Amino acid sequence: MGKLSNAWLEQLPFKNVSEISSVSGGDINDSYSIVADDKEYFMKVQPNRGKQFFEHEVEGINKLNQRCLTPQIITYGEINGDGYLIQNWLDLSPIGDQNKLGKLLANVHKDIGPNYGLDHNFDLGKIPKNNHWQDNWSSFFINQRLSSLIQMAMDKGLINSNEIDKFNNVIDSFKFDMKNHDSAPSLLHGDLWSGNFSFVEGEPILIDPDVFYGDREFDIGVSTVFGGFNSDFYESYNQSFPLDEGWQRRIKYYQLYYLTAHLVMFGQMYLPSVNSILDQF
Incomplete structure (x- = not known):
């Protein structure tokens, strides 16, 4: 989006915006530090996507902050068709006690929902x-997560017929494994890679959620894909909310999901990682 104009900034719900600078904040939004009415805030802007783009994130933070530390939502809205979200400014550090982080995630996962899913889609x-709500995790994950990714990868020409056959083997294996797994619909962060946790004054905090209610092994599986979570995290989580026997095997399904999502979003560079898991089935 580039530099925000004075006319744009004047439409924010502040009396005076005195400073603004770009900051790192992921690859999805434009992110800024702003000083408004003598206070510093963090602002995300999504060009041309409107206020509704941030409604899902706001709902996710509001759900998570009942169970753990999250950023504080100041306000969100729309200016000239651009969505924006303003949060309190936090001095974040990637370094902290991952025992606390494990306990924090366990506490989030102890929020058990009525079924698998959420009240709305995020399109x-x-x-x-x-x-869309389902009473069966196997059906939800296959039909509302993995299969749509496989179709997107096919449409983009990123996978061939041999890989599609391997995905079908994975789906068959997943259905079998879920018959012997006692699943429950936990509140999930939904995008639990290391860039989405941090520490504030030594306390762990979760950011940028993509929440829904699902099997908690989904978050655990995603957390293992790109690293950043250490053994203290997993040991503390398991002490607080023990995972069922066989979880180390089952999280491969969620590793595959996450890597396939990256294949669809970022291209062929992720295909070897996708195939390395496909070849295990």
Whole structure:
């Protein structure tokens, strides 16, 4: 989006915006530090996507902050068709006690929902999410997560017929494994890579959620894909909310999901990682 104009900034719900500078904040939004009415804030802007782009994130933070530390939502809205979200400014550090982080995630996962899914879909992201409620995790994950990704990868010419056959083997294996797994619909962060946790004054905090209710092994599996979570995290989580026997095997399904999502979003560079898991089935 580039530099925000004075006319744009004047429409924010502040009396005076005195400073603004770009900051790192992921690859989805434009992110800024702003000083307004003598206070510093963090602001995300999503060009041309409107206020509704941030409604899912706001709902996610509001759900998570009942169970753990999250950023504080100041306000969100729309200016000239651009969505914006303003949060309190936090001095974040990637370094902290991962024992605390494990306990924090366990506490989030102890929020058990009525079924698998969420009250609404999220259609405005790079990968649309069908969150229609299901009473069966196997059906939800296959039909509303993995299969749509496989179709997107096919449509983009990123996978061939041999890989599609391997995905079908994975789906068959997943259905079998879920018959012997006692699943429950936990509140999930939904995008639990290391860039989405941090520490504030030594306390762990979760940011940028993509929440829904699902099997908690989904978050655990995603957390293992790109690293950043250490053994203290997993040991503390398991002490607080023990995972069922066989979880180390089952999280491969969620590693595959996450890597396939990256294949769809970022291209062929992720295909070897996808195939390395496909070849295990």
